[in-house]
Amino acid sequence: MIRRSTTFWRALLLAFCAAVAVWLVAPSLIVVPLSFTDRASFNFPPSGWSAQWYTNFFTDPSWLWSLEASLRVGVLVAIVATVCGTAAAVAFSRTRFFGEQGLRALLLAPMIVPVIVVAIGIYAIYLRLNLLGTTLGFVVAHSVLALPFVIVPVLASLQGFDRRLEDAAAICGARRWTTFRTVTLPLVAPGVLSGALFAFATSFDEVILSLFIQSPYLQTLPVRMYSSVTRDTDPTIAAAATVILALTTALTVLASIITIRRSRVH
Amino acid sequence: MTLVDVFSGGAAPPQSRTETEGARRRRRGAYALLTPSVILVIGVFVVPLALMLWRSFTDPVAGFGNFTWYMGDEVQRRVLLRTFTTGLEVTVICLVLGYPYAYAMVAFGPKVRAMLTLLVLVPFWTSLMVRTFAWVILLQDNGPAHTILSLIGLGDVQLIRTNLGVVIGMSQILLPFMVLPLYAVMAGIDRKLVLASSSLGARPLTSFIRIWAPLTMPGVGAGALMVFISSLGFYVTPALLGSPDNALISQQIYVQVNSLLQWGRGAAMGVVLLLLTFVVLAVLMLALRRASRQEQSS
Amino acid sequence: MSIDHAPRGASITMRGLTKRYDAVTAVNAIDLEARPGEFLTLLGPSGSGKTTTLNMIAGFVDVTEGELQIDGKPVADLPPYRRNIGMVFQEYALFPHMTVTRNVEYPLRQRKFAKAERREKVAAALQTVGLEDYGGRMPKALSGGQQQRVALARAIVYEPRVLLMDEPLGALDKKLRDSLQLEIKRIHGELGTTFVYVTHDQDEALVLSDRIAVFNDARIEQVGTPTELYERPESVFVARFLGESSLFCGTVTDGRTVDVGGRRIVAGRGDCAPGDAVAVVVRPERIRIAAGESEPAAVNAVPGRVIQEIYLGNSRKVEVQLSDDTTVLVRESAGSITPTEPGQHIWLTFDPDNAAILPA
Numbered sequence: 001m002i003r004r005s006t007t008f009w010r011a012l013l014l015a016f017c018a019a020v021a022v023w024l025v026a027p028s029l030i031v032v033p034l035s036f037t038d039r040a041s042f043n044f045p046p047s048g049w050s051a052q053w054y055t056n057f058f059t060d061p062s063w064l065w066s067l068e069a070s071l072r073v074g075v076l077v078a079i080v081a082t083v084c085g086t087a088a089a090v091a092f093s094r095t096r097f098f099g100e101q102g103l104r105a106l107l108l109a110p111m112i113v114p115v116i117v118v119a120i121g122i123y124a125i126y127l128r129l130n131l132l133g134t135t136l137g138f139v140v141a142h143s144v145l146a147l148p149f150v151i152v153p154v155l156a157s158l159q160g161f162d163r164r165l166e167d168a169a170a171i172c173g174a175r176r177w178t179t180f181r182t183v184t185l186p187l188v189a190p191g192v193l194s195g196a197l198f199a200f201a202t203s204f205d206e207v208i209l210s211l212f213i214q215s216p217y218l219q220t221l222p223v224r225m226y227s228s229v230t231r232d233t234d235p236t237i238a239a240a241a242t243v244i245l246a247l248t249t250a251l252t253v254l255a256s257i258i259t260i261r262r263s264r265v266h
Numbered sequence: 267m268t269l270v271d272v273f274s275g276g277a278a279p280p281q282s283r284t285e286t287e288g289a290r291r292r293r294r295g296a297y298a299l300l301t302p303s304v305i306l307v308i309g310v311f312v313v314p315l316a317l318m319l320w321r322s323f324t325d326p327v328a329g330f331g332n333f334t335w336y337m338g339d340e341v342q343r344r345v346l347l348r349t350f351t352t353g354l355e356v357t358v359i360c361l362v363l364g365y366p367y368a369y370a371m372v373a374f375g376p377k378v379r380a381m382l383t384l385l386v387l388v389p390f391w392t393s394l395m396v397r398t399f400a401w402v403i404l405l406q407d408n409g410p411a412h413t414i415l416s417l418i419g420l421g422d423v424q425l426i427r428t429n430l431g432v433v434i435g436m437s438q439i440l441l442p443f444m445v446l447p448l449y450a451v452m453a454g455i456d457r458k459l460v461l462a463s464s465s466l467g468a469r470p471l472t473s474f475i476r477i478w479a480p481l482t483m484p485g486v487g488a489g490a491l492m493v494f495i496s497s498l499g500f501y502v503t504p505a506l507l508g509s510p511d512n513a514l515i516s517q518q519i520y521v522q523v524n525s526l527l528q529w530g531r532g533a534a535m536g537v538v539l540l541l542l543t544f545v546v547l548a549v550l551m552l553a554l555r556r557a558s559r560q561e562q563s564s
Numbered sequence: 565m566s567i568d569h570a571p572r573g574a575s576i577t578m579r580g581l582t583k584r585y586d587a588v589t590a591v592n593a594i595d596l597e598a599r600p601g602e603f604l605t606l607l608g609p610s611g612s613g614k615t616t617t618l619n620m621i622a623g624f625v626d627v628t629e630g631e632l633q634i635d636g637k638p639v640a641d642l643p644p645y646r647r648n649i650g651m652v653f654q655e656y657a658l659f660p661h662m663t664v665t666r667n668v669e670y671p672l673r674q675r676k677f678a679k680a681e682r683r684e685k686v687a688a689a690l691q692t693v694g695l696e697d698y699g700g701r702m703p704k705a706l707s708g709g710q711q712q713r714v715a716l717a718r719a720i721v722y723e724p725r726v727l728l729m730d731e732p733l734g735a736l737d738k739k740l741r742d743s744l745q746l747e748i749k750r751i752h753g754e755l756g757t758t759f760v761y762v763t764h765d766q767d768e769a770l771v772l773s774d775r776i777a778v779f780n781d782a783r784i785e786q787v788g789t790p791t792e793l794y795e796r797p798e799s800v801f802v803a804r805f806l807g808e809s810s811l812f813c814g815t816v817t818d819g820r821t822v823d824v825g826g827r828r829i830v831a832g833r834g835d836c837a838p839g840d841a842v843a844v845v846v847r848p849e850r851i852r853i854a855a856g857e858s859e860p861a862a863v864n865a866v867p868g869r870v871i872q873e874i875y876l877g878n879s880r881k882v883e884v885q886l887s888d889d890t891t892v893l894v895r896e897s898a899g900s901i902t903p904t905e906p907g908q909h910i911w912l913t914f915d916p917d918n919a920a921i922l923p924a
Contacts, residue, residue: 014378017370019362021385024441027400028392030410042403044410089339091299095292103300107307113315114499114543116516117536120523121314124321144310147303167624168657170644172718173674176295182670191423205393206514208501212524217879222395229399229506238403241396252391256384291643 004063026243035238042233053239063240066224070204073135073220077203082196084143085150090180092151093158111148115208118144123212133215142203149202150195155192158184180225190258197255201248315540316535325530332534342518346538349515352433352504353497359437360444360493361486367441368448368485372455386445394439398503401435404425405507427509435507440496444489451485484554491550495543515539573601573758576621580630583616590616592782593630599775600725603752603759603779607769607805608779618728618762623647631725634726645674649726650719650757653735656711658703658718664690665699668718672766675722690714690723692751706760716748720755724735729761733768766806770794778802794847796833800922803845806850810851810892812866813924817821820921829864836922843924848895850918853882853902862913868892870908884912 030044035053037046057063088107092100108116122141123132131137161184169179185192207222214223221240228237322332336342371382386434389397404411405425415423455478463473501516508514513521515535522532576598585589591613598604606614619625620632623644632640633903639647658667668689672682690696693713695703703711712732719727729748733741752759763769769776770790778801779786786793786802797803800811816836822829822844829844836842854860859867868884871891880901882894894912896902904910 005488010373013370013373015367017367021382023363023438025385025388027404027438028389028397030400030403031396042406042409044403044406048298072545080306083713084306087299088303091296095296095298097293105306106312107303110307111309112495112543114495114516114539116312116499116519117318117500117540118311120303120519120536121316121318122310123523124317124529125314133580140306140310142546144306147306147482148440151303162657162804164653164655164657165659167622167644168659168718169621169651169670170624170648171649171651173645173648173722175645178674183659201391201515205395207395211520222393224396225399226506228501237399241393241399244396247390248393251800252388259336 004029006021031241031245034228034235035242037235037238042235042238053234053236056234056236057239057243060236062219063224063236066221067240067243069135069138069218070221073138073142074200074204076139076206077146078137078196078200080139080143081146081199082192085147085195085199088147088191089151089154089158090184092155093161093230107151108148110145115145115206118181119209119212126213133218135218137213138210138218138220141209142206143199143207144207146202147200150192153191153194153198155190157188161188179240190261193258194255197251201251204244204247230250288374318536321529322537325533332530333537335531336534336538342535344513345513345518348512349498350430352429352436352514352532353494356432356436356440356497357444357490357493359433361490363437364441364444364448364489365482368445368452371445371449372452383449386442389439390442394502397439398435398506401431401438401503402506405431405434415477426507427511429508429512431503431507432512432514435503436497436500439503440493443492443496447492448482448485449490451480451488463483487550487554491547491554495546498539498543498546568830572725573823574635575600575633576726576758576760577633577636578617578630581617581627581632582629582834583620583625584628591620591784594784596777596784596787597758598758598799600772601756601758603749603761603772605761605763605769605773605776606779607766607776608765609805612779613782614762614777615730616781618730618760621726621760622649622651638896648722648724649728650724651723651728652715652719652732653732654714654731656703656708656715658711658714660703663699664695664701664703664706664714667703669712669720671722685721685849686717689717692720692754693717694747699896701745708736709744712736712744713747716751716801720751720757723755724757726758726760727755729759731763734763741768748772759791760809770806776806778805780805796920797845797922800843800845800924803843803920803922808848808893808895810848810894811890812846812886812892813888813890814842814844816842816921817838820916820922825863827866828918829866830916831919831921832915832917833919836921836923841924842921844919845922846914846919848893849897851892851894851912851914853884853894853896854913855902855904855905855908856911857909859912860913863916864914864919866912868910868912870904870906870910872906880911884910890914 017021034042034044034045036051037043037051038048038052039046092104111196126132126137126141165183165187166179169183170176174182204220205222206220207226210220211226214220220226221244225237225240228234228240323329325332330561367382367386371379374382403409406412407426409423409426411425412423423430425434459481460473460478463477465468468476499516500514501520504514505517505520508517510517510521516539519532519535522528522535576596578596579594579595580595581591582589582593594613594617596617608614608615616625616652620627620640621634623639623642627640627875631638634647634649659670665686668686668771669682672685675921677685686699687696690699693716695710695713695717698706698710704748705712706714715732732748733744736744745768748759761769761772773790775787775789776793778793780801788796793806794801797806797809803809803811811820812824812829814822814829814836817823817828818838820831820834822831822842824844830880831844834842854862854865859865868885868886871883871885874881879895879897882896882904884892884894886892892912902910
């Protein structure tokens with residue numbers, strides 16, 4: 001950019017960025033070696049190696065149930081948020097209608113409002129409706145938080161979508177749902193899939209709200225981890241963290257493949 | 267699509283030259299498509315917020331009691347101030363680290379840019395719990411960070427259960443929120459402006475400071491906005507890396523509601539936090555809009 | 565596809581058709597009829613209302629006022645997918661995720677045709693546009709011209725009685741445009757469908773159309789066959805828009821006599837009242853140049869000064885400046901050129917039969 005810059009400055013900048021990048025990525029990796037420690041402590045570096053914490057993780061009912069709960073809720077949230085969010089995005093991209101700006105801000109507000117504020121309200125309501133620690137309660141609450149993360153990529157996809165294709169389909173005799181199913185959806189699928197992945201990740205990762213609406217019957221994995229950090233010095237949490245890392249890495253890779261393939265097609 | 271675009275209604279790029287209509291039919295269809303989302307958001311977002319607002323004025327007795335308590339309580343005031351300053355510190359750190367990083371993303375070729383982008387997105391995808399837990403291990407007494415610091419000679423600094431630890435952890439987690447908007451704005455700046463400036467005789471550094479840097483201000487604003495607002499509501503990281511002595515407002519809210527069962531007070535604090543968030547949002551969005559209007563008119 | 569010589573096109577009737585967007589009137593109460601099987605072109609500059617009119621016929625734009633009928637049946641309340649018409653778009657609008665066959669087959673699937681019949685019709689449509697072996701290709705592997713032909717095949721495969729075309733050749737280069745124009749004309753002849761074609765290119769309109777409707781500022785200025793519009797334009801706008809014209813500005817003295825810069829000019833057509841400011845319109849190829857200083861013996865003679873000559877291969881254009889500083893064009897074909905030089909004073913002559921008086 002500033003072409004007259006000496007290579008020295010550019011090298012310095014690159015070194016700086018490398019340091020920042022390491023600072024961004026490396027810390028999380030520390031959980032991996034820690035999960036293989038042979039002692040029941042967080043002492044790092046570990047003095048010996050053992051896989052017992054993984055065995056613990058996969059046999060301890062409380063950990064397993066929390067993993068299963070997180071996966072179950074996550075998948076359901078992905079479905080609910082994607083369906084609702086995609087429908088909303090279609091509505092926003094198609095017409096101008098009364099209250100559009102307001103509704104858009106409303107549906108995206110959960111992204112900006114601090115979660116804890118909403119959480120105490122939801123806690124109060126769930127308390128009265130007996131929804132604490134229920135799958136329904138979790139799915140509904142997480143879906144609201146995940147909704148903006150579906151709407152944004154799907155809306156972006158739809159806005160980059162050539163609307164005359166839908167006109168062409170209409171002239172060929174296709175009604176609106178058929179047009180959506182055969183023409184629009186296949187072409188915005190990457191945006192929808194990104195949204196679904198974001199929704200799953202948002203739910204799977206959610207801590208604050210889940211801390212409030214949990215019960216002994218239903219704890220999501222992050223909640224279980226949180227109580228583990230505050231109460232035990234049991235490195236099983238490191239094993240759990242590694243499992244999560246592996247899962248999110250796989251999802252990220254999947255999402256990047258989808259994005260790369262999308263940019264190649266169009 | 268930046269956050270600002272999304273909230274201001276976005277620019278809808280018309281692909282066709284005539285507007286597609288069918289007004290009444292479309293409108294009804296749009297409302298039908300929006301219904302499930304709206305019900306969801308009203309039921310699980312608006313109603314809880316309204317309930318909390320209500321509680322803040324009525325629990326345990328009707329009136330402003332909770333708010334007067336809050337304004338009067340010195341501990342709470344300190345907590346609020348600490349939340350604010352922590353947010354500012356985190357924002358500044360993210361800006362100092364993020365600005366050169368974003369600049370590098372624009373200045374170098376596509377391969378480096380792709381690498382840098384990937385690396386800045388990784389924490390985005392990594393679970394918050396995992397990252398926070400990682401910092402707990404790193405910053406613990408006699409942990410790796412402590413060891414490294416004592417090697418340099420700064421041996422006796424405690425990192426965990428301090429505000430310093432909280433700031434370090436939050437900065438790392440929120441850095442992508444600064445880099446991405448900054449990069450988006452920087453990528454959109456026409457490089458020819460700087461070339462023009464140097465062809466008029468300005469030295470590279472002058473061109474940079476007077477021409478290019480001011481054009482990045484909208485990105486700085488957007489990034490700072492996102493980082494600061496996010497840090498206001500942070501719970502997990504401060505809770506695990508800090509201590510009850512240096513709690514932030516979200517931890518206090520949790521304590522009031524969960525441990526002390528003081529719903530009214532917790533709700534009042536929630537209202538304050540919400541207000542704070544909106545004020546910051548409004549101020550910064552106005553500043554951003556004024557900046558972009560100035561840019562357009564010049 | 566059977567070649568039926570009876571016109572299988574529908575009539576389109578527009579009466580008082582209007583489209584308003586808030587304060588802007590895009591189409592202002594037009595009356596137009598497309599006869600069964602004819603090739604009607606909507607011609608005009610950008611923003612004149614021709615595309616909006618087409619989109620109203622298609623159903624993409626709601627009608628604000630007026631009547632719209634196809635084959636005598638009102639269609640203004642029908643959504644596009646119920647009007648059973650075909651349309652070709654300027655940007656082709658081929659479905660990028662489907663092969664050519666699937667694209668062309670799409671409307672047949674919507675009409676629930678059986679698989680065997682679909683195959684037959686698709687093959688016939690592709691053959692009509694000359695792309696029989698391209699069924700398996702994806703749109704992005706095709707050139708612009710090929711894509712447009714696929715779009716055409718998709719529009720005709722279900723034998724609609726009306727085919728709308730929205731500047732379909734706009735994105736192509738000149739040579740391709742010329743050859744595709746001829747193909748479109750041929751296909752129209754084969755199918756007998758009513759074609760409604762939108763373009764701003766007057767050459768294209770002259771080549772393709774049975775009739776042309778010239779649009780200007782949300783209204784129709786004139787409707788007629790290419791010959792009618794070219795030889796007998798009824799307004800200066802039409803005269804200027806279709807082909808080249810040379811205008812001599814002046815005032816009517818009496819009947820069909822006009823005072824142009826002090827000279828007495830007689831026109832063969834047009835009626836304006838004495839004292840009206842008018843333009844006498846003559847086609848450039850009907851003007852002759854007489855070199856020499858003295859006025860030639862002719863009914864209409866106007867003095868002028870040569871600005872420049874433009875060589876066109878088979879003809880030559882000469883720009884001439886008149887006494888009122890306006891410029892007119894003279895076109896002479898290769899066989900009958902009068903040599904001139906820039907700056908030379910010459911006389912322009914033309915027959916009253918080739919001149920028309922139009923309100924200025």
